[in-house]
Amino acid sequence: MKISVIGCGYLGAVHASAMAELGHEVVGIDIDEAKIAALSAGRTPFFEPGLPEVLTSALATGRLRFSTDIADAEGAEVHFIAVGTPQKKGSHAADLRYVDAAVETLLPHLNADDLVVGKSTVPVGTAARLAAVIDASGSGATLAWNPEFLREGFAVQDTIAPDRLVYGVPAGPAGERAVAQLNSVYASAMATQTPLVVTDYATAELVKVAANAFLATKISFINAMAEIAEVSGADVTQLADAIGFDARIGRRFLNAGVGFGGGCLPKDIRAFTARAEELGRGESVAFLKEVDAINLRRRQRVVDLTVSALDRPVHTAKVAVLGLSFKPHSDDVRDSPALDVAVQLRGLGADVVATDPQAIENSRSRHPQLSYSPDIEGALRGADAVVLVTEWPDFKSIDPEWAAGLVNTRTIIDGRNTLNSAAWRAAGWTYYGMGRP
Known part of the structure; x- marks a missing residue:
């Protein structure tokens, strides 16, 4: 099929890239000239495992190209809207300017029976509003909503072989045609019996934000239990293991630590809360405000734990921070708990030296006041405390005996509960976990 993707x-x-790899003829369109030039040359503007290989492979076939001209979308049968929906400044609501602009600029280039497919995460009610705009244009095009469920670090896999597909479509023949077109787009996934939910616009929009709200709630729940464990002497890791055996609960996402971050989960639950309040049902998701509050408290807990663990005033100490990205296998530092901890410690006067396999440059552009080391050894050397805040494999595999020979004081705060505490203590370290004795 011929496909356009608006927003790169x-x-x-x-x-x-994934759609072209699957055999479709794809044009990616964005107003950022530098981004388009990089992608056209086979360079990814961000770190995502597997993407460079898929991008260069798709470009080599000739099925993938990039452009800054929206007119190049003309002739495509399916147009995906994939622009950002950041949090509005001074508000928890989502900023829909880019989604609205993408649809408005696309309208003159739509043909009868074209399908416009929203993939951006938007407040419920957005699709119905945009469908009315498209209908009023007289183009004869149809709108569908097809939420994405990408995990950073696994995004290529999640696109090529999704764990489920959701189509929000209108009723009647237009909806039936939209389903057929999307089934053609995702033919390879359909051939493997990928679960498919065909529903209305509102449900499709809610699926994504509800999923994120549930995951955020589960993470904050175990972090709330960590707060209780810290004052009662319990071990939150064993607690999570025990309740995780219950099939109704499950063990995944029950890892206490410094909390969640990134460009999606925090802003999506805030936007969900804001939209519920606009709909007069704010009380239905009022608990998400506490989910957010618990999450932010865990960052402060790591900072407080570090300060109390030091054998000297914080403004005279060197602190090594291991991790800057919000999660491993990503260079994304948006709303990153790791970067936030580093910045807070620097604000208290500590000499902070941070390292990360991928996120140093993104962090430096936002917080040049921090010191950065390209390797673990440089960060650890002479440190009075070590704080692990992103569970990169490189950090999890550090030999505590080797690290002991580099630091000034053998004190480590494991903000992700990811290290073998017994091994570190055996090497003479004072080990602090999150919600663990």
């Missing part, structure tokens, strides 16, 4: 940020670049 994280979501759009992955989607365009």
